[in-house]
Amino acid sequence: MTTSQTSSPAAPTGLDEQRRLVREAREEMVRRHRDGQGDTAEPPIRVMARLVDDLERECAARGFDPMATRLEIVNRTIGDVNVRLITEREGEEGGPQDYRLLGDELGIALPGEDLSGWTASGKGYHWLRDRMTEEERLLLDAGYDPRVYDIQGVGNPLLRGRLAADMRQWGVTASADQVALGLGATDCIDKILRGLALFARRRSESPGAVLFAAPGFNMPELQAVTYGYRLHRVRTRAEEQFKLTDELLARHLRENPDITVVYLTVTNNPTSLAYTPDELAALMEVVRRFADRGHHVHVLADLAYVGTGRPAEDEARMRGLASVPEVSDRMIYVNSFSKTFTLTGERFGWAVFGDTEFSVAMRSSWMNSVSCLPGEWQLRFMAYHTLFSRHPELLEKIRGLYRLRRSRLRTQLHLFDEEHHLFEHIHLADDATIYTWSRLRPGEDCFSVLEKTGVAGIPGSTFGYSDDYIRFSVGIHPVVMD
Known part of the structure; x- marks a missing residue:
């Protein structure tokens, strides 16, 4: 990414020169965006994404070698993994x-598609489509036709039953009636916040406040504000690994009786730090204690990254989350296949409600949004669930890819730091x-990091924190150290 780090005596002179030109364009574009930063109301994540996009377009317009551009500009703002761009392999071909x-x-790959030198067989592609046919037959036999209007809007009972059964591995007992399908976890969160706000208005009350621990995923914050909640952000500390502690939660609930929802990411974006089972149990005990005093809150547990780490640790922390039965009816779990199975474009998400009666009441929020979930989408969702149930090794392989990329990225960041002295601390997560x-x-x-290294990250302010922190993703692009 830099002259001393990436140039090689064996590299073609033409490519070296092209890379130098890309670096010059990079420095020029960073200065231009930095100077105009005050003229835009765009959030930081969009500023960085637009900067990288403008830079890549500029390099293309100047006719630079695409290879030089790829080596000198790496977009690490977006978290999604594009499996078509995976190049890594360990061991034999x-x-x-x-x-x-x-x-x-x-x-995902089409039959015959080139995957970085490997030709896709199309076996998985055809299997999914054949399985979708089988799933439709199962639904019709059960009396559910995915091709007609679904009046409840929460999806078919067979898939909801399977997802409910999956919760048992974590000590959570649920039925199909407690599950609602959605177009990704973010869509489910939107529907949940909308539904809770509607219930409050029916009681002639304010929706209250949603507690968000910062740094954290900020999309639910924007949703909460849209539906009239007060945004209550709690800044966590590095000394406590950027986690919401039981003492901190208790203090904020005590001082803010209007808090009605606690948004809790069990494994955190952006920090990659996860709660321990004891920490989660302590948080749930606080929720129980305040419920006994009449201050009831819903815990909206975002499980998006449960499955990207070590399985035994994930199971232990989930059991810690479910360890206080007195608050089980206040729990709302939200999950998806997006990150754990690299299926961000498929939009497979679902919510599990701790209380059946509350789950049924929440269906009005589903009906008032999508009205009816796409039949073809449900069949594909079912086919994927069957695929992963039969082939759990796929999840372990995805975890292996994530581990490899995280390790390489940390190594690369340390090399950048040795040369440019950029970081005060690189968290191990x-x-x-x-x-x-x-x-x-x-x-x-973020601007100086991009200018010096060619790697674009997202500033901490995107996650309700400060810009002396930065998040990089291992997502779309492999980590290349040449």
Whole structure:
């Protein structure tokens, strides 16, 4: 990414020159965007994404070698993994650790498609379509026709039953009636916040406040404000690994009786730090204690990254989350296949409600949004669930890819730091999610990091924190250290 780090005596002179020109364009574009930063109301994440896009367009317009551009500009703002761009493999060609095959194994790659030198067989692609036919027959036999209007809007009972059964591995007992399907976890969160706000208005009350721990995923914050909630942000500390502690939660509930929802990411984006079972149990005990005093809150548990880390640790923390039965009826779990199975474009999400009566009441929020979930989408969702149930090794392979990329990215960041002295601290995280979270040295920011290294990250203010922190994703692009 820099002259001393990436140039090689054996590299073609033409490519070296092209890379120098890209670096010059990079510095020029960063200065231009930094100077115009005050003229835009765009959120930081959009500023960085637009900067990278403008830079890539500029390099293309100047006719630079695409390889030079790829080596000198790396977009690490977005978390999604594009399986079509995976190049990593460990061991023999086509062996068990050939991650390029994931596109074929997940049924994403088209038959005959080139996957970084590997030709997709199309076996996964065709299996999914055949399985969708079988799933439709099962639904019709059960009296559910996915091709007609679904009056409840929460999806078919067979898939909801399967997802409810999955919760038992974590000590959570649920039935199909307690599950609602959605177009991704974010869609489910939107519907939940909308539904809770509607219930409050029917009681002639304010929706109250949603407690968000910062740094944290900010999309639910925007949704909460849209539906009239007060945004109650709690800043966590590095000394406590950026986690909401039981003492902190108790203090804010005591001082803010209007808090009605606690949004809790069990494994955090952006920090990649996860709660321990004891920490989660302590938080739930606080919720129970305040419920006994008449201050009831719903806990909206975002499980998006449960499954990207070590399985035993994930199970233990989930059991910690469910360890206080007195608050089980206040729990709302939200999950998806987006991150754990790299299926962000498929939009497979669902919510599990701790209380059946509340779950049924929440259906009005589903009906008033999508009205009816797409039949074809439900069939594909079912086919994928069957695929992962029969082939759990796929999840372990995806975890392996994430571990590899996280390790390489941390190594790369340390190399950058040795050369440019960019970071005050590179957090090791809990070997989960697809991000790294680092504190910058005084005087450094996202712009200077991009200018010096060619790697674009997202500033901490995107997550309700400060811009002396930066998040990088291992997502779309492999980590290349040449």
